[in-house]
Amino acid sequence: MKTAKELWQSLDKKYLTIFTSVRIADKLDEKFFEEQNYIKGGIAQDLRTDGRKRISYRPIFVETGVIPQASGSARVKLGGTDVIASVKAELGRPAPSHPDQGKVSINVDCSPIAEPTFEGKGGEELSTELSSALQRCLLGGKSGAGAGIDLSSLSIVQGKHCWDLYIEGLVVSSDGNLLDALGAAFKAALANTAIPKAQVAASALPDDEPEIDVSDEEFLQFDTTSVPVIITLTKVGRHYIVDATTEEESQMSSAISISINRQGRICGLTKRGGAGLDPSIILDMISVAKHVSEQLINKLDSEIAAAEACDDEDDEMDS
Amino acid sequence: MAGKSSSTPATYAPSVSGQKKRRPLIQADSDWVRPDGRSFHQCRPAFLRTGAVNSASGSAYAEFGNTKVIVSVFGPRESKKAMMYSDTGRLNCNVTYTTFATPLRGQPPETKDLSSMLHKALEGAIILKSFPKTTVDVFALVLESGGSDLPVITTCASLALADAGIMLYDMVASVSVSCLGKNLLIDPVSEEESYQDGSLVITCMPSRNEVTQMTVTGEWSTPKIHEAMQLCLDACSKLGKIMRSCLKDAASVPQD
Numbered sequence: 001m002k003t004a005k006e007l008w009q010s011l012d013k014k015y016l017t018i019f020t021s022v023r024i025a026d027k028l029d030e031k032f033f034e035e036q037n038y039i040k041g042g043i044a045q046d047l048r049t050d051g052r053k054r055i056s057y058r059p060i061f062v063e064t065g066v067i068p069q070a071s072g073s074a075r076v077k078l079g080g081t082d083v084i085a086s087v088k089a090e091l092g093r094p095a096p097s098h099p100d101q102g103k104v105s106i107n108v109d110c111s112p113i114a115e116p117t118f119e120g121k122g123g124e125e126l127s128t129e130l131s132s133a134l135q136r137c138l139l140g141g142k143s144g145a146g147a148g149i150d151l152s153s154l155s156i157v158q159g160k161h162c163w164d165l166y167i168e169g170l171v172v173s174s175d176g177n178l179l180d181a182l183g184a185a186f187k188a189a190l191a192n193t194a195i196p197k198a199q200v201a202a203s204a205l206p207d208d209e210p211e212i213d214v215s216d217e218e219f220l221q222f223d224t225t226s227v228p229v230i231i232t233l234t235k236v237g238r239h240y241i242v243d244a245t246t247e248e249e250s251q252m253s254s255a256i257s258i259s260i261n262r263q264g265r266i267c268g269l270t271k272r273g274g275a276g277l278d279p280s281i282i283l284d285m286i287s288v289a290k291h292v293s294e295q296l297i298n299k300l301d302s303e304i305a306a307a308e309a310c311d312d313e314d315d316e317m318d319s
Numbered sequence: 320m321a322g323k324s325s326s327t328p329a330t331y332a333p334s335v336s337g338q339k340k341r342r343p344l345i346q347a348d349s350d351w352v353r354p355d356g357r358s359f360h361q362c363r364p365a366f367l368r369t370g371a372v373n374s375a376s377g378s379a380y381a382e383f384g385n386t387k388v389i390v391s392v393f394g395p396r397e398s399k400k401a402m403m404y405s406d407t408g409r410l411n412c413n414v415t416y417t418t419f420a421t422p423l424r425g426q427p428p429e430t431k432d433l434s435s436m437l438h439k440a441l442e443g444a445i446i447l448k449s450f451p452k453t454t455v456d457v458f459a460l461v462l463e464s465g466g467s468d469l470p471v472i473t474t475c476a477s478l479a480l481a482d483a484g485i486m487l488y489d490m491v492a493s494v495s496v497s498c499l500g501k502n503l504l505i506d507p508v509s510e511e512e513s514y515q516d517g518s519l520v521i522t523c524m525p526s527r528n529e530v531t532q533m534t535v536t537g538e539w540s541t542p543k544i545h546e547a548m549q550l551c552l553d554a555c556s557k558l559g560k561i562m563r564s565c566l567k568d569a570a571s572v573p574q575d
Contacts, residue, residue, distance in 0.1 A: 128432045141498070141517040141537030256533075266544060269535035274442040276529025279548055286541060 039251050043236050048248070055292050057243045060184065062303040064192040065311040072193025072222075074307070076185040079245065080175030085167065085185035087193045092164035094155065102154020102162040106135045107169070108182060114174040126178075129272075133179055134169070134186065137230055137259035137268035148227035148267065149190065153220075156198050163195060176245040179257050183230030188304045190227055192311070194219035224304075228261035228268070229297055231289045235277070240285055242292055256285050260293040351499050354510055355384065362494065362506040362554055367475070367565040369482040377483020381475035384508060385465025390475045392483040394455035408450035412438040414459045414472060421464050433469060436532065440473045440493065440522040443531035446486040455485055466508035470495045473522050473532075478562055482569070489524035491531060492558040496520075496547045498537060503547055505554055519544070521551040525559035528552075 002010070042048050052058070058079030067073035072087040094101060108130040110123030117123070140147035154163040167189070169182045196219055234244040234255040241248060244255075254273030261267050266286065271277065357363070363384035372378035375391035382388075395408060414433040418425045437459065445455070457479065459472045470493035477491035497507035498517040507515065517537020523530045535544070 125435060129435060132432050136534070136536045142513055142515050261538075266535060266539045266541065267537070269533060269544075271530065271533040272439070274439065274531070276443045276524055276527065276531050278528060279523075279530055279552060282530060282533060283545065283548070286544065290541070 035247075036251060039248060040237050043239050043241055043248070048241065050245070052243075054239060054241045055288070057296065057299075060299060060303055062184070062188050062300070062307045064188055064304065064307040065314075071195060072189045072191075074185050074188030074192055074304075076181050076188060078177060078181040078184070078243065080173060081177055081181045082171075082173035083178065083181045083185045084170045084172060085182065085189040086170075087189045088166045088168075089163045089193070089195045090166065091156075091198070092162060094159065094162040098151070099159035100155050101151035102164060104139060104149055104151065104154075104165045104167065106138065106167045106186075107131055108134065108171070109168065110171045110174075114171045118171075130169070130179060130182060133230075133257060133268070133270045134182060136270065137183065137228055138167075138186065140267060148224075148261070149222070150226075154195075157200055161198070161200075163198075165193075174246065176247075176249050177232055177243045180230050180232050180243060183228075183259070184300055187224055187227045187229065187300065188307065190222045191224040191304050191308065193222050195222075196220075225262060225301075228259040229293060229300060230257055230259045230268075231293055231296065232257040233285045233289055235273075235281075235285075240288060256282065256289075258286060258289040258293075260290060260297075262297055264290055264293070351502055351504070351511075353504065354508060359502055359504050360550060362558075363508075365474075365558065365561055367478060367562060369478060369566065369569045375479075375483070377479045377481070377485070379475050379478035379482055381471055381478070383465075383467065383471050383506070385463055386468060386471045387462040387465075388459060388468075388471050388475045389462060390457065390459045390472070390479040392455065392457050392476075392479045392485065394483070395450035395453035395485070396456075398452070398454045404452065406451045407447040408445070408452075409454040410438060410442050410445060410447070410457065411454055412441065412457045412459070412476075414461070416461045416464065419463075420461050433472065436469060436534075437472060437476060440532040441476060441480070441491060443529070444477065444487050444489060444491045444524055445480065446488060449486045455480075455483075464509065466510070466512050467495045467506050469493070470506075470520060470522070474558060474562065478565065481562075481566055489527045489529075490559050490562050491522060492525055492555040492562065493520065493522040493532075494551045494554040494558065496551055498539070498543070498547070503543070503550060505550055519547045519551065521548065521555065523552060523555045525552075525556040 039049060043054065046054050048054070061077040063075045065073060066075045066084065067086050070086040071089045073085060075082070075084045092103060095103060108127050110118040110127050112119040112123070138148045154165065156162055167186060169185060171178060231242065232255055233240045233242060234249060234252045236248060236251050236253070244252065252273055253275040254271065254277055257270045257272065258266060259268035366382040367379065369379045371380040371389055372391045375393055377392040378390060380389045398409060412434050414437055437457070441457065457476050459476055461468060461472065473491060473493040480487060481490065494506060496519045497504045497511050497515040499511065499515055504511055512518070515537070517539055520534045521530060522532040
């Protein structure tokens with residue numbers, strides 16, 4: 001009886017062809033069983049497909065002042081995810097219910113250049129979801145508590161004139177974790193925003209609308225230390241990961257996006273995904289997010305400061 | 320003296336603009352007195368009935384204080400457009416407000432994405448595999464918006480789904496908590512919601528102890544979130560019991 005080794009050696013290798021096949025799914029969101037196991041197994045062992053640990057972010061790249069016509073803008077690249085945020089300030093009337101505050105309107109647009117499915121109505125659902133999550137995180141409660149942006153600093157003449165801020169986000173390239181990238185981009189764009197000083201000229205008759213003289217020279221900068229960052233924790237199997245790529249998101253059961261500010265207070269929380277979560281798991285995810293947020297806030301602030309400094313240097317060189 | 324000429328309003332609207340919003344100063348210890356006399360941790364009495372709409376597969380009417388919602392469920396029925404084959408069922412949700420639901424006519428609700436939030440709240444509870452290739456439509460109409468709208472819509476929708484005979488993992492109950500200064504108020508009315516510093520809405524399946532949706536607005540510290548979640552989950556389990564007894568009553572009536 002020959003052993004396997006002897007059998008193998010006796011074969012005439014000239015005629016032996018070994019067939020191998022590598023099955024890779026055609027579409028990004030279809031995964032074969034083996035790929036799913038690969039992703040899930042890696043996460044369970046704290047080694048993701050790109051070599052990261054469960055709680056580490058991809059390298060963040062921030063560039064400010066990318067849109068000259070906007071009052072403030074920023075571009076953030078988080079691995080393969082690329083988003084642009086722009087802030088435009090326009091003169092407007094305050095809402096009757098809040099005469100001493102300005103208005104902020106947040107909108108996100110998912111461009112079809114990121115995904116062909118975003119064309120027309122396709123991206124609308126995702127855009128609305130992202131817009132409302134960002135609104136929740138940046139604008140705080142109804143009374144204005146916990147807001148990242150101080151709305152009363154936008155008021156010019158109480159009850160008559162205020163600044164309307166239109167914050168727009170554009171998704172250029174999507175590789176997972178859009179919400180975190182947009183949150184970072186909004187923070188950077190607000191840091192870059194320069195609102196012109198508006199002088200109110202006293203008019204002769206008290207009934208006339210006062211004239212607003214918008215200065216071209218003097219600007220007000222926003223203080224963005226109180227703007228929160230957003231951390232999305234994706235639950236895959238029994239573990240949570242931070243900053244998921246598109247293929248990791250395809251395996252998620254649910255995700256929680258938590259907005260945390262510098263003081264460690266939670267400014268907003270949204271649960272996404274259909275599967276149910278045990279309440280104790282949610283509380284655990286909140287504490288993990290707090291731990292991760294400290295590093296992220298410091299990293300982001302230093303990146304924004306570096307980008308702003310770079311921007312200032314360019315301006316000085318031009319003038 | 321130089322009197323300001325006020326423009327005559329085109330339509331009559333009660334209260335609004337002129338008054339309002341100097342929110343009553345809440346000192347650190349003084350308590351907010353709830354307009355309807357409830358205590359802070361007391362929910363509004365719930366009135367739930369199924370079978371509100373005859374032509375629908377299932378329907379329910381819910382009344383929590385001044386918030387009145389009616390939900391119809393149609394299905395499982397064939398998907399309208401030629402959609403791709405799917406071996407799980409589809410859920411389609413739509414939430415609309417009547418024009419007379421709010422104090423100002425036609426005032427749109429603050430959150431535009433109530434439909435998608437309802438979808439997310441319900442999809443975790445429905446056994447979609449039990450009706451492949453078909454769609455279940457859930458239509459919610461808010462007759463009067465008296466505060467805490469989304470939780471009432473979700474609760475009513477899950478009751479309507481049960482009435483329609485759609486297979487569910489568990490009933491879905493939803494409660495919201497409002498934070499005013501240091502106080503946590505459960506099940507806020509619209510006046511309290513307009514003054515709130517933060518809100519926490521939880522949708523859960525009480526018997527499975529699973530949260531299907533959670534939304535937090537405003538600034539919270541972690542212990543406060545713990546407390547608010549605990550309050551909500553307790554209220555949800557009580558609400559779940561009320562929903563079950565409503566369904567049992569509805570089922571036992573025809574046998575008489």
